[in-house]
Amino acid sequence: MLLPKRTRDVFLMHRFDDLRYDRIAHRLGISEKAVEREMAKALRAIARLGKITRASNASSHLAEPARCPSIVPKWRTKTGRYKHYRFAMPL
Numbered sequence: 001m002l003l004p005k006r007t008r009d010v011f012l013m014h015r016f017d018d019l020r021y022d023r024i025a026h027r028l029g030i031s032e033k034a035v036e037r038e039m040a041k042a043l044r045a046i047a048r049l050g051k052i053t054r055a056s057n058a059s060s061h062l063a064e065p066a067r068c069p070s071i072v073p074k075w076r077t078k079t080g081r082y083k084h085y086r087f088a089m090p091l
Contacts, residue, residue, distance in 0.1 A: 003042055010035055011042040 003011065009028065013019045019027075021035045028035075
């Protein structure tokens, strides 16, 4: 899945260049609110990708996260609460 260019740029600047939203907005010539929307869009896309990956790895005994019980991703439900997804340990 590819992110739009601006969304990808905002995400990379924030996560890998450690820039704050106001600095990103200044560099790209957009508002801080636009930066917030682009980050939300990027995080939603990444969360969707994670759900697809978890669904495809559910039946696989070779899935790497299943071997590491300390990896417990969480995502927010519609009510705002966090759900935990625990991987089944292979026998």
